Amino acid sequence: MRVLGVDPGLTRCGVGVVEGVPGRQCTPIAYEVVQSDPDEELAHRLLRLDGRLAELIALHQPDGVAVERVFSQHNVRTVMGTAQAGAVAILAAARAGLPVALYTPSEVKAAVTGSGTADKAQVTAMVTRLLRLDAPPRPADAADALALAICHVWRGGTRDKVAAALQQYRRGR
Numbered sequence: 207m208r209v210l211g212v213d214p215g216l217t218r219c220g221v222g223v224v225e226g227v228p229g230r231q232c233t234p235i236a237y238e239v240v241q242s243d244p245d246e247e248l249a250h251r252l253l254r255l256d257g258r259l260a261e262l263i264a265l266h267q268p269d270g271v272a273v274e275r276v277f278s279q280h281n282v283r284t285v286m287g288t289a290q291a292g293a294v295a296i297l298a299a300a301r302a303g304l305p306v307a308l309y310t311p312s313e314v315k316a317a318v319t320g321s322g323t324a325d326k327a328q329v330t331a332m333v334t335r336l337l338r339l340d341a342p343p344r345p346a347d348a349a350d351a352l353a354l355a356i357c358h359v360w361r362g363g364t365r366d367k368v369a370a371a372l373q374q375y376r377r378g379r
Contacts, residue, residue, distance in 0.1 A: 207363050208235065210268040211355030212259070212295040213347050214276070216287030217244055219255055219295075220347030223266045224337065224355040228362045232355070234337040235266060237348040252294050259298035271299035272358035274350070275308040307358055314350070317357035329353050 207227060213220035219240040226232030240258045242251040263271075273296055276289045299306045312322035318332045330349040334342045336356060343349040 207270070207359055208266065208268045209355040209358045209363065210263060210266060210271045210299075211351040211353070211358065212271065212273045212292070213350035213354060214274060214288050214291035214295055215347060216248075216251060216255075216291050217242060218345065218347045219291050220345075220349070220351035221259070221262055222343070222348060222352035222355050223262070223268060224352060224359060226356075226359040228360050232337060232359055234339060234352065236262075237343050237352055238262075239345055239347050248290075252290060255291060256294050256298055259295055260301070263298060263302045263304070268304060270305045270307065270358060270363050271295065272307050272309060272354040273299075274314065274354055275310045277311060305363075307361075307363070309354060309357055314353050314357045317360055318353045326350075 208223065208225045211220075211222045211224070220237070221240060222237040223235040224232040225235055240255055242254055273292050276285060276292055296306050315324040315329055316322040318336060319328050321328075324332075326346045326349075330342045330346055333339075333349045333352045333356070337352065343352055
């Protein structure tokens with residue numbers, strides 16, 4: 207199973223692709239951070255993110271997409287940008303006919319570190335170790351995206367009811 211993980215963000219959106227099967231070590235395929243200028247118009251920032259995600263989906267041909275579920279933060283402006291970027295990722299996956307799974311940060315942390323309260327440094331260290339990378343993925347958004355993809359593979363890729371509904375819809379076409 208090949209999974210594209212997305213750590214949504216409007217200024218920095220982490221994207222990571224891994225391949226694997228539940229219970230086995232995953233193989234890293236690619237990772238990057240899609241960036242946008244905070245001074246640029248919102249519509250153009252979202253369009254740039256959508257275009258790059260579409261390119262990455264076409265290039266890597268994932269079987270599914272794992273996106274971090276937006277959680278409540280004190281800074282409403284930050285959470286709105288994160289939610290908008292997450293929606294773009296979900297839309298890009300749906301447009302490609304791919305199932306989407308949403309995971310909370312604590313679910314992802316627990317999957318890769320064993321603790322739902324792990325910090326970013328611990329997640330990055332475990333992703334580096336689990337994928338046998340020579341160096342930690344930088345910035346941390348890339349490591350988080352890889353962690354999302356690993357989490358999805360290890361959970362068998364069947365996390366979300368949306369995935370089953372999408373599969374059924376595609377069969378009906």
